[in-house]
Amino acid sequence: xxxxxxxxxxxxxxxxxKMLNIVEERGFLARSVRLLASERSAGSELKFQDELILVERxxxxxxxxxxxxxxxxxxxxxxxxxPLAAAEGAIVIDNSSAFRMEEDVPLVVPEVNPQDLQxxxxxxxxxxxxxxxxxxxxxxxYDYSRIKRIVVSTYQSVSGTxxxxxxxxxxxxxAILDSRPAGRPEVYPVQIAFNLIPHIDVxxxxxxxxxxxxxxxxTRKIMHDPEIKITATTVRVPVFCAHSEAVxxxxxxxxxxxxxxxxxxxxxGVEVMDDFHKGIYPTPIDAEGRDECxxxxxxxxxxxxxxxxxxxxxxxxxxxAALNAVQIxxxxxx
Numbered sequence: 001x002x003x004x005x006x007x008x009x010x011x012x013x014x015x016x017x018k019m020l021n022i023v024e025e026r027g028f029l030a031r032s033v034r035l036l037a038s039e040r041s042a043g044s045e046l047k048f049q050d051e052l053i054l055v056e057r058x059x060x061x062x063x064x065x066x067x068x069x070x071x072x073x074x075x076x077x078x079x080x081x082x083p084l085a086a087a088e089g090a091i092v093i094d095n096s097s098a099f100r101m102e103e104d105v106p107l108v109v110p111e112v113n114p115q116d117l118q119x120x121x122x123x124x125x126x127x128x129x130x131x132x133x134x135x136x137x138x139x140x141x142y143d144y145s146r147i148k149r150i151v152v153s154t155y156q157s158v159s160g161t162x163x164x165x166x167x168x169x170x171x172x173x174x175a176i177l178d179s180r181p182a183g184r185p186e187v188y189p190v191q192i193a194f195n196l197i198p199h200i201d202v203x204x205x206x207x208x209x210x211x212x213x214x215x216x217x218x219t220r221k222i223m224h225d226p227e228i229k230i231t232a233t234t235v236r237v238p239v240f241c242a243h244s245e246a247v248x249x250x251x252x253x254x255x256x257x258x259x260x261x262x263x264x265x266x267x268x269g270v271e272v273m274d275d276f277h278k279g280i281y282p283t284p285i286d287a288e289g290r291d292e293c294x295x296x297x298x299x300x301x302x303x304x305x306x307x308x309x310x311x312x313x314x315x316x317x318x319x320x321a322a323l324n325a326v327q328i329x330x331x332x333x334x
Contacts, residue, residue, distance in 0.1 A: 003031035004333060007066045007090065009081065010073030011035035011055055012044060014162050015095060018322035019070050024048055026326060029333070036062050037073070063088040068329050071095060072321065086122030091332055093124050093325045100125040100218060107221050110327040111269040112139045117331060124328055129320025130154050130211070130234065130243055131218040136293040136319070137312050138249065140267040141260060142223060145251040145306075149229040152215060155237045155244040156200060157284060160316050161187060169193055169238055188236065197236040209234060242284035243316040251306045257298050260308055264295055269319070274298050282313040290315055291323055 006023060010016040016037070023030060033048055035055045042057035056062065058077070063069060063085040071078050071085075071094040078098040085092050099105040106116040107125045112135050117124065127135075130152075138147060158165040165187045172182040172193035182191050190197060201210035212232040220226045237244075255263075265272050271292035273282045282294030293314040301307025314320055 002333070003029045004067040005032045005034070005065055006030050006329075007034040007036055007063060007069040007085070009036045009058060009062075009069060009071045009077065011046060012037045012041040013072055014159055014166075014317055015072040015321045016070075017046065018317045019072065019325060020046060020048055022318070022322050022326045026330070028326065028330060034062070034066065060084055063090050066090040068093065068332070070325050070329065072325075082123055090122075091120070091124065091329075092122060093126060093328050095126040095321055095325055097128070097214065098125075099123055100127065100214075101221065107218060108328055109135055109222055109324060110331055111136050111267070113222055113224070114331055117328065126321065126325045126328070127218045127222060128211070128214045129160055129316040130156060130245065131215050131222070132320050132324055133243065133293045133312055133314035133316075134215070134245055134247060135219055135222050136269045136314075137264065137267075137295050137310065138247070139223070140263045140270070141249065141251065141255060141308070142225075144259070144263055145253040145255055146225070147223075147228060147249050147251055149250040150219065150231075151248040152230070152232045153246045154200075154211075154215075154232070154234045155239070155246075156211075156234060157237065157239040157241050157243055157316060158192060159241045160243065160320075161236075165192070166240060169240065173238070192236060192238050194238060196238075198233065200234040200236055208232075239284050240288075241315060241317060242287040242313055243320060244282075244284060245312045247310045247312055248301060249308050249310070250301075250304055251308070254306045255308055257300050257308070260298050260310075264298075269293055270295060272296070272298075281311060284313060287313045287315045289318070291318055293319055 036058040045052040069085040069090040075096040075098040078096040082092045168187045211234040215232040216230045274296040281296035297311035
């Protein structure tokens with residue numbers, strides 16, 4: 001059985017560390033693992049299979065002999081180094097936004113469009129975290145009846161911004177609970193502790209944020225349906241891990257709430273938690289550390305003929321980033 005040489009770029013970041021953990025957890029056949037990061041982080045060590053691996057400084061020569069390169073170091077790094085890795089023969093799975101909308105780069109969620117991997121040219125894009133969990137849940141519904149319109153509002157945890165954001169929330173929350181000033185925000189434009197921020201990434205000329213438009217464009221590409229009408233509002237919330245989404249869909253033919261549950265209960269990567277009689281529905285705490293996309297609050301939207309409301313929760317560092325990339329690697333390795 002073949003074994004593969006794996007490189008992780010951005011290995012000391014929140015997603016990079018999670019990638020390393022998941023490669024080990026899932027028993028991926030790794031002959032060797034090379035950890036790469038900026039000069040600032042090079043020289044540190046991370047544990048893998050009871051061994052400490054030295055983190056190396058990323059440079060042009062980092063990809064010799066590498067079979068798979070998992071990137072999670074931001075779009076600028078990916079644009080510079082991913083083509084170099086691909087030129088060395090590595091298959092790049094990139095978690096940044098650098099290549100997602102490139103026409104010849106597959107944008108893949110294994111439960112949704114694994115067939116797109118057949119057309120890769122050395123670089124594969126991992127979608128945005130909020131897009132991934134939404135399309136995993138919507139795909140089985142779409143296959144039953146085409147979705148015409150999606151209205152989504154997200155409630156995104158601070159871990160989606162990285163370690164510094166997590167520490168900022170901790171620091172502000174401790175200060176406020178100790179009756180001290182929260183202090184000046186450093187990561188976010190305003191205080192995040194005990195607050196909500198309807199602003200993720202930069203605004204465009206129409207007042208939408210880049211995060212919101214990622215959900216629009218990526219969903220259409222993944223679902224191979226440029227005609228889906230999609231509008232999004234993305235919000236940062238004072239939760240440490242796991243993103244939540246309130247999703248409203250309109251379908252071509254009616255899907256009852258009961259039928260939706262039946263379709264979702266048999267869907268790959270989906271866990272239904274939906275019994276309003278017993279107060280059962282998913283929360284971020286339920287999803288943290290789990291691989292599934294959880295769905296609940298499934299109910300028909302009486303304001304339109306064929307509408308459904310859903311509540312979707314997933315661990316953004318796992319299925320929303322690291323796990324999705326490792327799943328892609330697993331598909332390509334077999």
